[in-house]
Amino acid sequence: MSQQPYELARRLAREAEAVCRYYLSNGKRAGRYWVVGDVHNTPGRSMFVRLQESPKGPAGKWTDAATGEHGDLLDIIRESRGLRDFGEVAEEARRFLKLPRPEPQLSSKPIRSFAPPGSQEAARRLFAISSAIEGTVVETYLQRRGIARVHHGGSLRFHPRCYYRPNEHSPTQTWPAMIACVTDLEGRITGAHRTWLDPDGFDRIRLGKAPIDTPRRAMGDLLGNAVRFGVVDDVLAAGEGIETMLSLRYVLPTMPMAAALSANHLSAMMLPPGLRRLYIARDADAAGDAVQATLIQRAEDAGIEAIALSPRLGDFNEDLHVLGLETLRAALRLQLVPEDVARFLQSSRLAAE
Structure with a gap:
């Protein structure tokens, strides 16, 4: 379905330069990159968006050399338009791509407006609505574990209020979390791994993880992937x-x-x-x-x-x-x-x- 993050990102990547000209109009093309000040369309030359697929990565991926932030074209649409809900980002992306709105399907059964918990789609949505780790508790957590420079290549993100439920009989809690995307050999997101973190400090017992029974959980299709x-x-x-x-x-x-x-x-x-x-x-x-x-x-x-x-x-x-x-x-x-x-x-x- 066209509203899935990976499918929308793939379609946008085919039109990477057009996306940049529209949402990052204060920048300009420089060789194989679109150069602009930042993801908010500020004039400058700190942010580079790859316009063509290359050995360094796919089209649409961007890096801000000044802040270390990076992401894809969905992130550009979200930040340049000040959107926060993924549904709004998906709707804007469909509008730009001139894709039809999803047709409601008639069914005798109730239609879910959310991805089934633990599914691949739930994992993709969680990763899509999360943000860069730079300057967050994720970066602090890793640095306190000795990893002073986090060379993650875009595979880690931060969610400030990620849901955690100890069991089916307990109320849902929210904790900040490190979100890692699990992908197959083709780069498709098949799952996500969550590490819930303690926002208040770091101790030798929990090593910075949240004070909950299972601070690490995975979702989606993991077998064979990583x-x-x-x-x-x-x-x-x-x-x-x-x-x-x-x-x-x-x-x-x-x-x-x-x-x-x-x-x-x-x-x-x-x-x-x-x-x-x-x-x-x-x-x-x-x-x-x-x-x-x-x-x-x-x-x-x-x-x-x-x-x-x-x-x-x-x-x-x-x-x-x-x-x-x-x-x-x-x-x-x-x-x-x-x-x-x-x-x-x-x-x-x-x-x-």
């Missing part, structure tokens, strides 16, 4: 947790990575076509050992070189937080293939400076 950081070419690092992979990404910001969210999902993760080398960022536990064996066998059967990356402590986020950046960098230098040390580790030092 939270992805960067576009895969021939090398990929894959592991379980978001914080684990962001810790590695802090040291290796140009290496594509994927967080499968659990040991079972990591062992079943789909391997991208054209992959030549897979680094398995294992957790130091029995489940990590089992995943390593399974994934190495799957990779080798597909003709992919598989190499395990082992933390000194429980996982790579614990290594980063407790042992520090330079210790983690030195440990990875010994575990990466030499050509990947030159390709990813040397450049990471420059990116961190």
Whole structure:
């Protein structure tokens, strides 16, 4: 259906320059980009919108060099028009694309005006109505876990009042949350992962997560899919947790990575076509050992070189937080293939400076 976020974004991307000329009229084209001051259509040259698909990413993706914000063309429509409800954004996008309004369907059953809880559509809507993490409690949470620079490539967003319900008999609560999009190999959003956060502080027991029974939950279609950081070419690092992979990404910001969210999902993760080398960022536990064996066998059967990356402590986020950046960098230098040390580790030092 045309009102789904990913379908609207895809249609808008086909008309990226026209979208920019209309909603960012104070900017101008510069090569393959539309350049403007910011997403609110302020004159300037801080924000860059990609007008054509390229190896760096799809058309319609934008980055504000001054603030670090980024997003897609739906975000541009929302911010430039001051819209907040996704229904309003979708209606404006349909109007621009000259798409017909959705026809109400006659049915003897009540028609739901919302996505079924836990569905792929609910996950897409949640991600679509969330905002950039920069300057939010999400960024603070990750920094307090040692991840001083969050190289997430647009896969993380922030929701200030994300619903949480302990069980079906309890009232709904709202907490700020880190929202991560789960995608398939084609980049389609199939699910979302929520990490509810404590807005009031950080303690050693909860590590910044909200004081609730299950501060992490996933929704949608997870099997075979993952939270992805960067576009895969021939090398990929894959592991379980978001914080684990962001810790590695802090040291290796140009290496594509994927967080499968659990040991079972990591062992079943789909391997991208054209992959030549897979680094398995294992957790130091029995489940990590089992995943390593399974994934190495799957990779080798597909003709992919598989190499395990082992933390000194429980996982790579614990290594980063407790042992520090330079210790983690030195440990990875010994575990990466030499050509990947030159390709990813040397450049990471420059990116961190």
